[in-house]
Amino acid sequence: MAHSVKGVVVMEKDGPASVVTINVPDPGPGEALVDILTCGVCHTDLHYKQGGISDDYPFLLGHEATGVVSAVGEGVTNVQPGDRVILNWRAVCGQCRACLRGRPQYCFNTHNAAQKMTLKDGTELSPALGIGAFAEKTLVAAGQCTKVDVSADPAAVGLLGCGIMAGIGAAINTGNVQRGDSVAVIGCGGVGIAAIAGSKLAGATRIIAVDIDNRKLELARGLGATDVINSTETDPVEEIRRLTDGNGADVVIDAVGRPETYRQAFYARDLAGTVVLVGVPTPEMKLELPLLDVFGRGGSLKSSWYGDCLPSRDFPMLVSHYQQGNLDLDAFVTERISIDEVEDAFAKMHDGVVLRSVVEL
Known part of the structure; x- marks a missing residue:
């Protein structure tokens, strides 16, 4: 069954980031369906919008996200429905030469969801960094989900999904x-x-x-x-x-x-x-x-690359430092916005007046 939800899509190079209805399928084998709570507005999303990464339009933007797993596909064991997760773009394969040498942070074959999210007319979407989290729901490979403590502010810890982790x-x-x-x-x-x-x-x-x-x-x-x-x-x-x-x-x-x-x-x-x-x-x-x-x-x-991180190792460790007061992730959240304010957030980013605008869904 496909779920019809709102998502932020850019249809062409330098086109507007528009809120449209998208279709998100139920998870297949190895996949997870995630209800998005928060998603940071990152420079990488702007690069997608401007055509700086590829020309595989239309793009479903957003990737620095926290959410709740709502369903999982066959064979998924690392998360289950109800888990609070940070999404990542390094779902390691476990089989490539880097993984087999004990260096999964350099995995050469990271996973994304096999199924495609689409527009209402069936046009396939390219999710930013294999995530696409400026949406009420998104579909990812289960390995892109890292379980974290539910007591941590999702707007703050979700930023570990990309830029903050990179730094x-x-x-x-x-x-x-x-x-x-x-x-x-x-x-x-x-x-x-x-x-x-x-x-x-x-x-x-x-x-x-x-x-x-x-x-x-x-x-x-x-x-x-x-x-x-x-x-x-x-x-x-x-x-x-x-x-x-x-x-x-x-x-x-x-x-x-x-x-x-x-x-x-x-x-x-x-x-x-x-x-x-x-x-x-x-x-x-x-x-x-x-x-x-x-x-x-x-x-x-x-x-x-991505701070040479291993999300399963680094995300929970950094969340723990945040909760202990050793790492001020709250300071990176300049403003909290709605999903229809993403285009304005790109302008603020360009002007250098925010560290992060965070969409709350």
Whole structure:
């Protein structure tokens, strides 16, 4: 049986995000039907809208979501109806070479629901990151559901589904930030500020935030930055070195993803330090560095996909830190909106006046 519900769909490149009626099927084998409670408005949804990810329109937007499992298909054992879950886009297969080597966070064959959600006329929808959660219900692979404590605010913990996890994981998982480390984060949007929060959680003692917007730098300070640099006023490489006794930071995280910010990250790290790229570049961008500098500075140059997270491990751990007061996820929720305000939320995101707008259904 198909369920007719409201969902936010974009029909063509740069088209409006419109609330329409969609059809969501009952779960088949390995699938779960989820009643959505909350969903954050993420830059990735805007990229889908603008055609920056693919041209497989129409898209059902939304992916940073918390919900309640309403039904499961044959063979599903990890969740059951009534479970509170955070949705993720890394449902590991357990069979690829990464999984078999004990590195499921790098799974090469992640799962999505086999069945398609559709428009009323039967047109198949492409759900954002295989989730499509700007909707009253969505259909996902059961492995995309991670069970969490029902007492946690769904609007806050649902943000772990994408951007906040990407930032925290870039610090903790990819950058391996340790107690006493110095960390610099270039770019203080949602992902960058999450990397700052993750660095604080890991025990870094000096956390340097870099951005061109003083409003974002103040937010960064509130979530753990010990020092802030406006790179329109001060050379960030020189200032990071000054703040770290002339050495550079142990870990530098580029949360922007541009050649110029990556070069800043590369030269702002200590010898044998680590650079983490978590900001997403566009296809035409090119990076040029003297190869002798790459060799001579040593250390690690890493890219972070989804914060190198394993949702079944990381989501419950971070929710627990949130509940204990160690991780202020509430600070990332700038506003709570209805499903018909998503288009306005994209405009606010573009203007840089929100960390996250969260749709409550």
